[in-house]
Structure formats: C-alpha cells, structure tokens
Amino acid sequence: MTPDALHSAIHALLRDVSQRAILPHYQTLADHQVTAKAADDVVTVADHLSEELLAEGLAKIIPGLPIVGEEAAHADPSVMDRLSGPCWIVDPLDGTRNFAKGKPPFGILLAMAEGGECHTGWIYDVLTDRFCVAHRGKGAFVNGEKVHARPTGEALPVAAISLIFMDPARREAVHGQVSPHYRCVDVPYCAAEQYPRLVLGENDVSIFERTLPWDHAAGVLFLNEAGGKAARPDGSPYRVDDGRKGLLGAASPPLWDELAGLMDRLGA
Structure with missing residues (x-):
C-alpha cells in the first residue's frame, strides 16, 4: 500500500469510527456509561466501541499487524509487550475527560511503530475533521498541506x-x-x-x-x-x-x- 493510499484508508476509517462510535454518544452519555478507570481517569462506552471498531478496521488495512490499544492494555498489561515490534498504537478517544463532560476537545490518536520508534502518526479531531499526518523524515501535514511549527511570537512565550x-x-x-x-x-x-x-x-x-x-x-x-x-x-x-x-x-x-x-x- 502506498503512503497516500494508507492515509486515505486511515482517514476514512477514523471518520467512520467517529460517526458510529463517538458522535452518537457525544453529550448523550448516561451515568452508567461513564466509569472510573483510575482516581484521575474515566472511560466511556464510546472509548470501548471506538477501540473495537478501530481494531477491526486496522486489521483490514494491514492484516496481522499487532495492535496496542489503550483500553486493551488497561485490561491486560501484557499487551504492552507488543511495543517492542511492529505495531499499531491506538488511543480510541483522547480527551475522554472532556468528552464525558460533553465538551471539546477530543479526538483519536493513531500511530505505527517498529522497534520502539514511531514512524507514522495520525491525529484526528472528531468534531472538525482536522486530519494531521506525520511521516518520519517526510514532514508533517494538516488536511494535506505541509506545515511548519511556528512560535506564537508573544513577548512571554x-x-x-x-x-x-x-x-x-x-x-x-x-x-x-x-x-x-x-x-x-x-x-x-x-x-x-x-x-x-x-x-x-x-x-x-x-x-x-x-x-x-x-x-x-x-x-x-x-x-x-x-x-x-x-x-x-x-x-x-x-x-x-x-x-x-x-x-x-x-x-x-x-x-x-x-x-x-x-x-x-x-x-x-
């Protein structure tokens, strides 16, 4: 699969998962659909469903590539052992604290890594469809346009x-x-x-x-x-x-x- 084809497939998957797993629960969560994962962390039904659908979709894009998902790793810490080899890394709903309160920002984070180093990454804003892409050695892009980091220019950073x-x-x-x-x-x-x-x-x-x-x-x-x-x-x-x-x-x-x-x- 070419890089362009991969990005298109990932963008389509993230949009689909957002529409099916995340947005239907935005500002509609019932109390029983939000549970404490730790003293300072929560998880929702949208997190679990998003990770399930992402895993299904990623398996179709690159069959057999191991997946390190946030919720899977929480349930089974041995999932983290997959980080030493080629793998997907999935945050199915980043910003869950905000999402659970019915406010932005929140998104999906996805990466590919090998040998402990990330070589490709995607950052997706569910509400705006902003799609950030990075390739190691190839640059960073937002909605297909190459971007260069710029300071604010304020007197105090x-x-x-x-x-x-x-x-x-x-x-x-x-x-x-x-x-x-x-x-x-x-x-x-x-x-x-x-x-x-x-x-x-x-x-x-x-x-x-x-x-x-x-x-x-x-x-x-x-x-x-x-x-x-x-x-x-x-x-x-x-x-x-x-x-x-x-x-x-x-x-x-x-x-x-x-x-x-x-x-x-x-x-x-």
Whole structure:
C-alpha cells in the first residue's frame, strides 16, 4: 500500500469510527456509561466501541499487524509487550475527560511503530475533521498541506503545563520554577489538541508528566516532523517502549532548550 493510499484508508476509517462510535454518544452519555478507570481517569462506552471498531478496521488495512490499544492494555498489561515490534498504537478517544463532560476537545490518536520508534502518526479531531499526518523524515501535514511549527511570537512565550499527574511537591516546584518565564494557559486535557497547538502557533511550550504511548507517539512525531521539538527532559528521544515519565514539547528547538534549562534546575 502506498503512503497516500494508507492515509486515505486511515482517514476514512477514523471518520467512520467517529460517526458510529463517538458522535452518537457525544453529550448523550448516561451515568452508567461513564466509569472510573483510575482516581484521575474515566472511560466511556464510546472509548470501548471506538477501540473495537478501530481494531477491526486496522486489521483490514494491514492484516496481522499487532495492535496496542489503550483500553486493551488497561485490561491486560501484557499487551504492552507488543511495543517492542511492529505495531499499531491506538488511543480510541483522547480527551475522554472532556468528552464525558460533553465538551471539546477530543479526538483519536493513531500511530505505527517498529522497534520502539514511531514512524507514522495520525491525529484526528472528531468534531472538525482536522486530519494531521506525520511521516518520519517526510514532514508533517494538516488536511494535506505541509506545515511548519511556528512560535506564537508573544513577548512571554505561551506555556501549557500539564501538572495533573505530578505529586503535589513536584507540581509546586515545577510551577514555581517555570511559570514566571511564560504566560501560562490552561491545558486542553487532550494530546490530540495540545500537539497541534504547538505546531499551529497557539502555544510555545508544553510539559507532560505521564507519557503513555497512545497519548504521545503520534504527537511527538508530528511536532518533530514540523520542525518543533519533543524529547525527554534530558534531550533523549521519546520511545514508545520507554516507561519513564517526563516529556517536553516546544514550537522550536531554541524554545525547547530554554524550557529544558529551567527544568534542569529542578533535577527533572
């Protein structure tokens, strides 16, 4: 299958799954259709149905390629072992917290990886049909147009700092060290929105604590291929099979360097 044919097939699949599994439940969820997955996380019937339909569709696009889905991995942690080889990585409904409250943003994240490295990624906005694509070494695209990451140009760079998964002491330390140097804005609680914001001139830098592969594989590739930078705080590349915490994203390498320097003072 050619890259263009693959992208067309993926776009069609994401649209179909959105129409069948996600949008019918948007702003119509009953209480029993939302359950707690963890103290700080929820899952809905739309998440489960979307992952089921995506798995069926992906198996038709590339038969036999293993799938690492967020909900499957939650139910069976051994699914994560598939990350060491060729695989799909699926977040069937990114931004579930927002979706469950009946508000945007939310989307679908999909990636292909091999040997722990993501080589192709897709970020889909269910409500707007925005379709972001990235190929390793080939660039980043939004709705078929090649894009280049651009800073906001504001006097104080704009920072979206995700503090939710940090312990209280670290949260306070990060906020105290970083926030004076930026204009801090609310995070969207949705990686499918946060990475495009770094590329499209809305945000300059982001800090992520939890770095699960379905949340970050596609976004990291998209930002890096657009000419921005996403990497571990020590500068090492993000790998989907690396369970460490901590990830920094920026609209340009100089902005990344400035943020990494601030974080280094915390021993991050």
